[in-house]
Amino acid sequence: MKRLFFSVVLISLLALIISGCANKNTSNQVQPISVVELKKQLAAGISDSTVIVDLRESVLYNNGHIPGAILITFADFEKEYPQLDKNKKIILVCHTGPMGDAAGQFLISKGFSQVFNLDGGMRAWDQKQ
Secondary structure, eight states: OOHHHHHHHHHHHHHHHHHHOOOTTTOOSSSSEEEHHHHHHHHOOOOOTTEEEEEEHHHHHOOOOOOOOOOGGGGGGHHHHHSSOOTSEEEEOOSSHHHHHHHHHHHTTTTTTOOEEEEEHHHHHHHOO
């Protein structure tokens, strides 16, 4: 009987550990992504499971943006976020970073789990060109 109990406890612990490791964002925090890392991902080919969202105003977006990024302005984000898929990795981009953090926290509050913010925003992106 003790052996059965021990086996059940061990299996339960292993299941918890495995499920915790499978969660991409266990801290429910917006995860930073560096310009270098994002460029590596772009060079390797961003998969269909990733969406880059530019939060800046349309004038700034039209003057230059990260390849493949879609525009959802920060002002319209709460209204437009439902077009994003909760099962995809979301990378947020703003001018310097704070709006990406705010939008990311909003997404996490709505059940998104793979939320990233570009460190330094487009300013950092432009400096690394």
